[in-house]
Amino acid sequence: MRVLVLSDLHSNGTALDAVLDAAKQRWDLSVCLGDVVGYGPDPNEVTARLRELGTKTIRGNHDKAVSGLMATEDFNPVAKVAVDWTRAQLKPEHMAWLSALPKGPLETDGIVLVHGALQDEDEYVFTPEQALDGLLDSNAIVTFFGHTHHQGGFSYRDSHLEVLQIRPRAAESFAALRVEQARRYLLNPGSIGQPRDGDSRAAFAIADLDHNVVEFWRVPYDIAAVQERMRAAHLPEPLVQRLVAGR
Template identity: 45%
Template sequence: MRILVISDIHANYTAFETVLKDAQGQWDYVWCLGDVVGYGPDPNECVEKLREMPHLCLAGNHDWAALERLDIRTFNPDARRAVDWTRETLTPDNTRWLEALPVTFVIGDYTLAHASPREPIWEYILETKTAADNFPHFETPYCLVGHTHQPIIYEMVSEGDTTAMRPSYGKQRPLNGRRQIINPGSVGQPRDTDPRAAYALLDFDKNIWEHRRIPYDVGAVQRRMRQQRMPDRLIARLEMGM
């Protein structure tokens, strides 16, 4: 089975649609690692598109924020405004769908979590030390996470010794049996100074992984954000990939 692995769509339907077009005909099932909503102008469109497809989707911190499951006082003011707007905009049916999302999932050789296997909603794996600390918290060879919006592969060399590799896009890479924590990057709000949408393809049976990166019409989504009077900083960051 071929899996389309996506994460952090963040209510950016333009980016989501572009990813689906790019990957068309190349997958059988979708794994979404959470944060379908939050920040962007299209929460209902993104949830409904995902619901149409055969999928498995996890809950992210922004999905929980939209459900009032989180205390959003720790969010910055712009993120808080976006959360309030998202809550008001989501249809009751789409809200119920978000409420039912699991926090982690184990399937075959893969453990899935939005943030980390240790703290599935919250923890940012941004360096090798945190990645190393997380390997004891899952049992499968591979763990897939989103949350940082940065595509990366952490590989356990030996206990406590972990390396980080930046992906080469568009190249198939057989997973080599060594334990790895892999982030496909963010569809709708990349934060590695590259504004292009990120996603991945996985051949589930052969354990072959491919990171991908594609440009989308950032201006189109920014126009919809302006129409909704979303915070300027959130609008500007999309074109910077920050």
């Protein structure tokens, strides 16, 4: 079974379309690690698409903020502007769907899904210490996480934690990771709607655990078209510009 792993879509409909085109329906089931909305110009379109696809989705901090389940005091000012704008745009049925999203960790189809960390859905996992904290408690060989918008992850075996540099290079669209049964993995598919790892292409993953492979993908999309819609919506300019930098 091939599982399409989506994360941090952040209301970017053009990037999501590019991802689904690249994945070409060569998957059996789709999952999402949260942050469906926030930052981008297409909250209704992106939410509707996930609902149509029947994507098993857990909540991210932006989904919580938009649906009023989390205060925005800790959000930076531009993120807060986007949360307020998104709240005003969302159709009630999509708002209801977002506010009912389950919290991670969620175990499904042989993998575990979390938005931030296994031990805290809102924690950013950047360091091996943070990755190790909780990894050994996971019920699956492979746990997927999002939130940092950095594609890659960590693997663990025999008291040794390894940082995985698995992002496809500029001329490539995917890189494959071979999964060893004796290891534990904490893997980030990267962000679809607002990558921050220096590569502006939309990021996602496909997990084929029957064949012990996880594919990490990057696909280009029409960033200028998204920026135009963001400016028309008067979303903050730093959010518009960071899409090109991928930071």
